[in-house]
Amino acid sequence: MPEINQLQQLLCVAKHGNLSKAAEELHLSQPALSRSMQRLESELQMELFERSKNKITFSPTGELAVEYAKKVIGQMNDMILRLRSFERSQHTIAVGSCAPAPLWDIVPQLSSLYPEMTISSETKEDDILLQGLADQVYQFIVTPFPVNEPGIYCARYTDEQLMFSLPPGHALSSSKGLHFKDLNGETMLLFSQIGFWYKIHKEKMPSTHFLLQNEQFTFTELVKASALPAFTSNLALKKAGTPDNRVIVPILDEEAHATYYCSCKIENQKRFALFWKWVKK
Amino acid sequence: MPEINQLQQLLCVAKHGNLSKAAEELHLSQPALSRSMQRLESELQMELFERSKNKITFSPTGELAVEYAKKVIGQMNDMILRLRSFERSQHTIAVGSCAPAPLWDIVPQLSSLYPEMTISSETKEDDILLQGLADQVYQFIVTPFPVNEPGIYCARYTDEQLMFSLPPGHALSSSKGLHFKDLNGETMLLFSQIGFWYKIHKEKMPSTHFLLQNEQFTFTELVKASALPAFTSNLALKKAGTPDNRVIVPILDEEAHATYYCSCKIENQKRFALFWKWVKK
């Protein structure tokens, strides 16, 4: 049976129309390529070329062979691509979340439980998460609601409670609790990558002018250095600690509280038993 | 890129489940196969097997690789088969005819004009001939009528006149001409492979009992040795000569005369110019 290598050479000859140019592209001497094509012909027991003394053209059979060779090599490339993709998926755990906070614990935990795996994570819209879980784009998703679908295993993970982070001199800084509307209209600092919270802020505080920050570092520095109110949460505080010059006031609205649920396909539940044990700690 | 050879080995390992049996079938030592599979893995940069010290099983990626390898090798086999078929068609001229007589001249003529080609011929029904010409099953067909279709080149070839071959003692042997009906009801010798003539005999002489002969030699011997009437024609006489002990009487019916037309695809007309020149001699 002909080898892939020879078919590639055949295609290269077809591409250039002569052996010398083809040999150049193949990093091969011209005699070597000439012999290789002769071997291919004798292997197939048919003449692929019509040879004159200093010219070589494809025979009808040869032209057909080129077409088929393209198909075979295309299939081989396809095989490699799909295999590589599958291989990567076998060695990475992809987590999608509706908000970044749950990932702060989940990603390191997955890393330590499955040290040979690559952990990839991103925050997306709820519907994208659900679709991605079904399509195996994600092995796990975190949503602010339980997922009740056949074939999906779901468990409550943790809660996040939103709070205002106010400068000590702020008029309301001595409150025990506040509502969104209490600060509506003021100018606030807002970190952009906060998932579904962004929509809630916009809805509950429509008159507020948000100074949007795309970088985590810039945002935290501005919180320290400015006297502008901002948001934080129990999870953010746990992660970064309580800032010195800030007063933390819980937000009393129902929408300021989220209960996160983690889901995966049932077929993967057993494989990630250790992780689920931790989720339900 | 992996070579076909390695994929075949992979399939063989999948078939047997272990290296030793597979190596046996491949006429290879087991260490050689082991290394070959290792090369395949490093070529693909992925692990195809899960290895314990004295056991080797497919990894999920490996199982997928087997599936894809089957496809690639299948395509390669398909390529070889189709190429071989095309190659053969490139080196053979297939002629289909409604009756054997036209082939007696056409086949030797094609042989001498195109000595490097294989000539294959057969006699079939008219509709099969027309379809076969369209499908490139035949390069030439001979029909008892002109073919007027787009893309088909057609020319009159020759005529065949049917005759009775009677023993000298036959009651009608002195006739200058006879009709089918004149011998209807008698027992006659008939060679079976006469194409469309068979149907005509059956129609025009429904009461005749035909002694059907499948072999040319047997038929001619019986004609010589028996006193049974039979058919012959101008072309048959030209081919085999006039038999000694027979009286030849032309058949006067219109149906006893055929004008043969030879056709080929217009795209092949130029390629067979020499042959067409001869047809229109």
Next chain:
DNA sequence: CACAATTACGAGGGTCGTAAAAATG
């Protein structure tokens, strides 16, 4: 005479087989 293809021939690399080692049931 430059260019393209083939043939001849020697060199090098890759793959093979044999032998040995290691591990398992």
Next chain:
DNA sequence: CATTTTTACGACCCTCGTAATTGTG
């Protein structure tokens, strides 16, 4: 202890490159 896989090592075959040959535009 038989079976299976892997590693080590030497040998051989195959393909490569260089050089020479032939033929063409």
